[in-house]
Amino acid sequence: MVPALDSWQFWAVLSAVFAALTAIFAKVGLENVNSDFATLIRTVVILLVLGAIVAATGQAQALGSISGRTYAFLVLSGLATGASWLCYFRALKLGNAAQVAPVDKLSVVLVAVFGAVFLGERLGPANWLGVALIAVGAVLVAQRM
Template identity: 50%
Template sequence: MWWIYALLSALFAALTAIFAKIGIKGMDSDLATAIRTVIILVIAWGIALFKGSAENIGGLSKTNWLFLALSGCATGLSWIFYFKALQLGKVSQVAPVDKLSVALAIILAALFLKESLNWQTAIGALLIISGTVVLILPKHYFGL
């Protein structure tokens, strides 16, 4: 079942890039990020309230709060840089390079969370890294 949610995440991430590229035309990318964040805030709290999840907020530990706050900071910075990259570059270049985060997450999970790294995951990460290098290197490096 997890893979259905992962595929839906990928679909909506792709739509995010397309919608954002159209939406940021002629405006400051930081303002666009701020507007997007308010929309996400309303949706996320609406879902949490509708499902009754918000009632559990008092049971969160200091560790929960600390790492959720750090995650929120990382997400905010990621969005700010993503929107700036979209404003300056093509979606077909920015979105795939942004997905380098997948390979970085695999590496960081192995290092810090002690998650096992099998050959399939390692090769997948290397392919993502290789694809990113191909996308960001200037064409003249490939003799084109």
């Protein structure tokens, strides 16, 4: 496999690119549709694409091979994702993409805090400075244009 494909950094950058495109495409796509219905359409597309990927790559697993704890946390993650998407699309419908997206990215700050508090992850002073700068940057970008 190509070394970049095994790198979390490569996939994280791609995630950021696609998240940016999501905001732009969604803002245009929300022009004449209710934000909740738009989220449903997006979710159906994601379901179909992921189903095709799992089927094409043979990554399906027997449902019984997954623990109850894993199911519980995946369901909670799915509920949080759904709530996030509904809120994000509603915010995009009402606001500017250039302001909504940075506020949404405050999730980076919350992940750092939650990771430290709930998962015992350790961040050094330089990491916490970066987290603080992300928070300040998001607030500054979200200011009224």
